[in-house]
Amino acid sequence: MSASTAPLDRTSLPDAAGHFGRYGGVYVPETLMTALQELEQAYLRAREDPAFREELRHHLKEFAGRPTELCLASRLTEHVGGAKIYLKREDLLHTGAHKINNALAQALLAKRMGKKRIIAETGAGQHGVATAAACAKFGLECVVYMGAHDMERQALNVFRMRLMGAEVRGVEAGQKTLKEAINEAMRDWVTNVRSTHYILGTAYGSHPYPMMVRDFHRVIGQEAREQMLAREGRLPDELVACVGGGSNAIGLFFDFLEEPGIRMFGVEAGGHGIQRGEHAARFAGGRLGVLQGCKTFILQDADGQIELTHSVSAGLDYAAVGPEHAFYRDRGRIEFAYATDDEVLETFQLCSRLEGIIPALESTHALVHGIKRARELAPDKIVLINLSGRGDKDVQQVQKLLTAQNGS
């Protein structure tokens, strides 16, 4: 079944045009081509520059809180009664999730490029908060585009961004959520491209973003590898991460891709189940198309209209998936599953109760599937789950959902 034994050179991807096999590429208006090429050149130079790497390493440590711990979930392991479950604790990072890895790195890159104005898109607000923090840290002007509907739902994150000096601009178009916010950010970028860098928040969009954002999150897998070797004297048997755009997952997986013995699972949002408009599991209901600069798997109808999506977790609620995931899924190297809202709500409580860790709803999708996998495996096996973020942002929403569920 799995082609995971096939030889693979992960570092050869993407090709010069930004393709991961038939996925990825550059689908933008002509006015942005130069900006993307300039960004790619700047990034490739920075990547090879020891001074940039050292500055980034310094800020990831001092400001963001790296390295994050690798933690044995001992009571969860005992409860499940199968493989040992380890958690990579990205939830311990400053601003509460892995997103700061990328926001910090891109802000540094913008500084290096002489761009003093930053724009970003945000859905739930997590990427906006991380970007606002990085911009405050480096004294950069920051404008965050956010759907008006999301601004209402995530009022606290709007306030956080404003506290840190960001201007949050509400987008009234369409569904007033993430997709429209991205359109508006692109429009701003076209207009202000000389002064402005666009910090995109996931391993998505036009080349070089999927490659660059992946690289900025590779530190997750690099640390996990070392920590697992130090702790257990061997690598894990399986890796599990949730997949919105795919940045925390590819960040964990990348440095294990050439280990043929290790299975990897990306977990998408199953929402209310796999019916049109009720989920965001692109690999369960999507097909090939182009959206917001990128060719990949997309939830769309027969006419190519983007379908509505639903998930209990805003961070996984997007109609398209990062192109590198589509490529590795075709090869059988990364396997995909989904978790439903109900499963997520149950596991959110289980992890909180047994481990004293309240996980982000996004990360809980990975926990749901990781627990299923651990249950299938013998106690001498190891499952490593990426805990991409903490659940503080989600507790009010979960409280409401549980109250409704209990019919009170």
Ligand SMILES: *Cc1c(COP(=O)(O)O)cnc(C)c1O
């Ligand atoms: C944004 C977010 C995600 C989803 O984004 P990816 O790019 O797929 O990683 C997952 N977990 C948390 C905590 C997030 O904030």
